[in-house]
Structure formats: C-alpha cells, structure tokens
Amino acid sequence: MQLAKKRADNLALIDESGAVAALIPLLWCSDSWTQEHAVTALLNLSLLEENKALITNAGAVKSLIYVLKRGTKTSKQNAVLVSC
Numbered sequence: 001m002q003l004a005k006k007r008a009d010n011l012a013l014i015d016e017s018g019a020v021a022a023l024i025p026l027l028w029c030s031d032s033w034t035q036e037h038a039v040t041a042l043l044n045l046s047l048l049e050e051n052k053a054l055i056t057n058a059g060a061v062k063s064l065i066y067v068l069k070r071g072t073k074t075s076k077q078n079a080v081l082v083s084c
Contacts, residue, residue: 020045020058027063036075039067043078055082 019041026038042060045051060082067079 020051020055020060024058024060024063027060027067032072032075035067036072036078039064039071039075039078039082043082046082046084052082 023038023041026034027042029035029038042055042064046055064079064082067075071079
C-alpha cells in the first residue's frame, strides 16, 4: 500500500482491481493485526476522493462500525478517518 499513498493513479488502479471488495470482509476478522491492516488499506484508498463513494457503495459502513466497536485503538482511529 505504500504505492497507493504516494500516487493518485495507483489509488485508482488498486481500487479498480477489486481491492475494496476484498478488504471489507477482513474488517470482521478476529485477528487484530489483519483487521488493522485492512482498515488502514481502506484509509489509504480513501485518500482519493472518488474512492470514498466506492468504499461506501461497496458496503463498508457496517463493517467500519464494527471496527469502531471492537477494533484496536489504531483500527478505530483509521476507521473514523476512512469515513471523513
């Protein structure tokens, strides 16, 4: 995801590849490391404004709320930032 943080065209390509749909189920993971990395990846993708709507339309809201209730401190912080 380092490439995603640095270039908007990479953010778009990563999303077009189906990354959002693949990441959302990982937000429900009981392994905190996996959950934290999934929500951080969504945060990085949400840096591109167009991806915010894609994340929402992919059904991430319910999953992000779950992270806010059950995640680590870092996961919770990143979940909030995804939705901003």
